Amino acid sequence: MNYRLPTDVSPTHYDLTLLTDLTLHKFRGTVEVALKVVTDTSKIVLNVAELHLSDASVTVAGEEEAFVPVSQAIDSIDQRATFVYPCTFTAGSSLKLFIAFEGKLNESLIGYYEGTWEDGGQKKFYTVTQFEPTAARRAFPCWDEPSCKATFEMSMVSASDTVNLFNTPHQSFEYLESSFKSPISGKTRPIRVYANPSSIHQAKYTLGVTAKVLPVYEQVFDIEYPLPKLDTLVIEDMDAYAMENWGLITGRASHYLLDPNASNIQQKQAIVNIQFHEVAHMWFGNITTMEWWTYLYLNEGFATLMGELIIPGSGYLSTICVRIFISSFPRGFPEWNLDAAFIALHINDAMLLDNKLSSHPVEVDCPDANKINQIFDALSYSKAASVLRMLANHVGVDAFLKGVSVYLKSNLYGNSVTHDLWKGIEEATGFDSSNFMDAYISKPGFPVIKVTESEGIIHIVQARFLQKGTIDDTNTIWNIPLNLLTVDSDGKSSINKVVLKERSSFYAVNTEQLFKLNAGTFGYYRVMYTPERFRRIAIEAAKANSVLNTGDRLGLVQDAFALAGAQLMSLSDALELLTIFKDVRDYYVWSSISTALSNLINIWWEHAEVIDLLNEFRRILFKPIVSEIGYTYSADEDPDTSLLRTCAVINASQAKDEEVVNELRQRFKQYQATRDNSLIPEELQGPIYTSAVEFGGEEEYLAIKRIVDDPKTPTEKLAAIGAMCSVADRQSITSTIHYMTTEARDQDVPHFVLELMKNPKIKREFVAHFKENYDVLYEKFKDGFSISGLVQVFLSPLSCCQYLTSS
Structure with a gap:
């Protein structure tokens, strides 16, 4: 079957008019598409989904007669409309296709859909588009394929007390504004962020980073941003984290808003990562x-x-x-x-x-x-x-x-x-x-290189790395940049950028001195040393003034646990590696250690005796860091310290360290008694709320539920959802699941699922709930990005233990 649209005609321009009725939850419109006829045809085929079409006439350039189709067919599976006309349009001619259409506004989070927000306790509606990858056809009939690029003119019609935003400028409701000056042309363009009036003040950081990064992109790519403005619309209902609509980025409140009084490095990084990613799409995706x-x-x-x-x-x-x-x-x-x-x-x-x-x-x-x-x-x-x-x-x-x-x-x-x-x-x-x-x-997959040593020589062999071991993929030889770091007798390091282009090769290396492959972890491959060499490299990497950097440490931790999972290294050797790094204070090293231990806990979650041992190990590793750097954040402290504190407190509390848990619970109790949240920094909302619920009772649970209903910030809401899902008693578990299915926003359901599946007291029961309600969930999320993630989250904790035979 041909899954691509026919290329008999090609769109060059759209004139689109769209009228939105928020009262009736409907929209209707007309579109006139200028077409170039590529080959002789009497058919016009384009994309349409869940729209009612009432007319589809065609005029030929230079003629007045309008042709109406002799037949019209809608294929709901392939999402196409086919119009057959009584004449043949000749190659090289120009057409104007006119279609009238209408559709329903729903809460599907794709196409042209409806969301809600609260204004003074009153529920109000708004509409927004989410077209990627194939949902523009749900808003208007079009050639909904990336190669069918065309220009657009658009008119949006709505009630007088509402506002329309599009790719081009418009004066309108609550926003923050800045500007940037193009280093290429010298032009100054406005930058705005729109949000709910009650949260617009939390969009200041997003505005700042957006305005500042645009001239850097222009400078790097040597291509000027071509539109007269760039807006960002922060919304409450969205399947994806953000969308790079040209000139009008849309994004989730939880990933775009920041309390201006908070020094939350993680949230700042999240905003920068997502917004810089979306702004990059102005070039990678929209321009090209x-x-x-x-x-x-x-x-x-x-x-x-x-x-x-x-x-x-x-x-x-x-x-x-x-x-x-x-x-x-x-x-x-x-x-x-x-x-x-x-x-x-x-x-x-x-x-x-x-x-x-x-x-x-x-x-x-x-x-x-x-x-x-x-x-x-x-x-x-x-x-x-x-x-x-x-x-x-x-x-x-x-x-x-x-x-x-x-x-x-x-x-x-x-x-x-x-x-x-x-x-x-x-x-x-x-x-x-x-x-x-x-x-x-x-090609799929990636290599692992096995390193064996003899005096003055290392032998390197590449094979495809798999979750269950390696295979010699005779069809694939990777060009592997070895980035071989060596140290001479004077302690001076150098990196040789030699490339392994064969299955195996020998290299002269002084094996009495330190050497490491994939220096800085720039290569996309794993490295398998002997246990003794792993240990020697780790000991050197843990030194304060090591020639190895954070990237090298991360690579060692990630490689070790990947190899242990594939039964190519013993788990005990991998765990020993962590003890070597116990005095290192690089946040990202500890983040990877946290991930490795969490993965082990997720595998052994039904074996209480193993979990107790792993939690004891976590307490040994993370509690000293909490004792060293405490619970207090400062706006001028090193970001690495701030992030490390959060990581250490989370791990120590999850490992049920009594002192840490009591500290967190006391902070929540003071908040309950006084409504003063000064002892609950935004970075620790998650572990504080979770400890309060997990080790508390109904009073704490209801307090957290009230936060979910009325959070001060989107990040606080996510922290409170996680706490709601950590409950142990049957009544609260039932209450949380009921809340998820009847009261939570659709975009928050995946977060509830993720957090509930972290709770060992409910995993199997919740999987049964998922299976029983799969049809409902599938119908709700089938057309967006969430359904595959939901299935993975539900089923992954039930997988076989991959470390059993390698421990």
């Missing part, structure tokens, strides 16, 4: 668009790399860009150590999906538009970003960015495929990036 969903990574992989690492991690940028950026942010984002954050999140997440036989290539064949949602995963985002980061490190970041600029300029306002990217980078660098990157982009 992938030709088809096969190349989704050209949008998402680049937006992840640029928005979450290269641009905010200004250590990556050339001198002029650093000057622009640091002048905007006096403290400077380099203090956030975003390279370590990237390793901790994106490389590990990608490999956890990519280590399965069911993995798919980054460049994945995706013929059926109805299945596109399945590839919005860690491979299209995190793996793509990780292997592009690897390439950037190998050729040099400045040269890489120059190649990206060439790529964008060569495909300005057009569509692109993988070859276009390699062509741009090769033109800028002279490096054969196509050959170097082919296996990482076009």
Whole structure:
């Protein structure tokens, strides 16, 4: 079956009028599409879903007669409308297609949908669009494919007491405003953030980072932002975290708002990561668009790399860009150590999906538009970003960015495929990036390199790494940048950027001295040393003035536990590695340690004696950090210390350290008695609320439920939801599930599910509830991004224990 629309006609321009009726929860409109006839045809086929069409006439340029179809068919499965006309339109002619349509506003969180907000205790409605990947067809009839780019003129009609926002400027309701000056043209453009009037003051940080990053993107890509403004609309009902509509970004309140009096580094980082990602899409996705969903990574992989690492991690940028950026942010984002954050999140997440036989290539064949949602995963985002980061490190970041600029300029306002990217980078660098990157982009999986030693020589063998071990994939040989770090007898270190291009090879190395492969953890692969070499490297990495950095430490921890999970290393050796790092105070190292131990607990959750031992180990590791840095946050403290404090308190309380739990409970009791929350910093709302409920009673549970109903900030709501889900007694468990199914917003249901599945007292019962109610959940979330995540969250705790035979 042909899943792509016919190419007999091609749209060039839309004139769209849309009338919204919030009282009747309906919308109707008309669209007139200018078409270029490519081949002779009497049919016009386009996308439409859940709309009623009342007319579909066509006029030929230069003629007055309007042709009406002799037949009209709607295919609800393939979401297409087919119109057959009484004449043949000849190639090269121009048409105007007119269609009138109407649809219902629902709470589906896709297409043109309806949301709610509270205004003085009164429930009010708003509408918003979510078109990616294939939902524009739910708002108006169109050619809903990425290669069918066209220009638009739009008129939005609504009640006089409402406001319409679109891609172009409009004066309207509650907003914060700033501006940025283009370093290319000198033009000044307005930047606005719109939000609920009661929370607009919490959008100040989002406004600031948006205005400041735009000139950096222009400078790096050497392409001016082309629209007359950039707005961000913060909303309460959204399936995705955010959406990069050109000129009008939409995003969840929980990921865009920040209490202006809080020093919450995690929330600041979340805002920067998401907003920089979405602003990157103004170039990667809107200015230059992938030709088809096969190349989704050209949008998402680049937006992840640029928005979450290269641009905010200004250590990556050339001198002029650093000057622009640091002048905007006096403290400077380099203090956030975003390279370590990237390793901790994106490389590990990608490999956890990519280590399965069911993995798919980054460049994945995706013929059926109805299945596109399945590839919005860690491979299209995190793996793509990780292997592009690897390439950037190998050729040099400045040269890489120059190649990206060439790529964008060569495909300005057009569509692109993988070859276009390699062509741009090769033109800028002279490096054969196509050959170097082919296996990482076009093949599933990733390699592990096994390192064995003899005097003065190391032998390296590559194989495909899998969750259950390794296989010799004879069809795939990866080009592996070894980044071999060695230290001479004087203690001086150097890095050799040699590339392993064969199945195996030998390298001369002084094995009496320190050496480490994948220095800085830039490569997308695992490294398997002997246990003795692992230990020697870890001991060196734990030293205060080590030549190894945070990225190296992270790589060691992640590799060790991945190898233990695949039964290629003993779990006891992996756990010993953690004790070597007990005096290290890098947050991201401890974040990875926390993740590793949490994964073990999730595997052994029904074995109380094992959980008790793991919790004792957690207390030994994390309690000294709590004792050392305490519970008090300061606006001028080092971000790493702030993040480490939160991590340590969470782990110590989850491990049921009596002193830490009592401290957290006392803070909540004071809040209950006085309504003074000064002892509940935003960063510790989660562990404080959870400890209050888990070790409290009905009074604490009801207090937390009131916070869920009326939170001061979106982050407080998420913390309170987590606490609601940590209950132990039957009545409260039933109450939480009932609240989730009858009162919670749809966008919050996945968060309830995630938190409930962390509760060992309810896991099996909740899985049964999920199975019994799957049809209802599927119907509610089937067309968005949430359903696959819900299934994974429900089923993953019931998997077999992968460490049983390696402990």
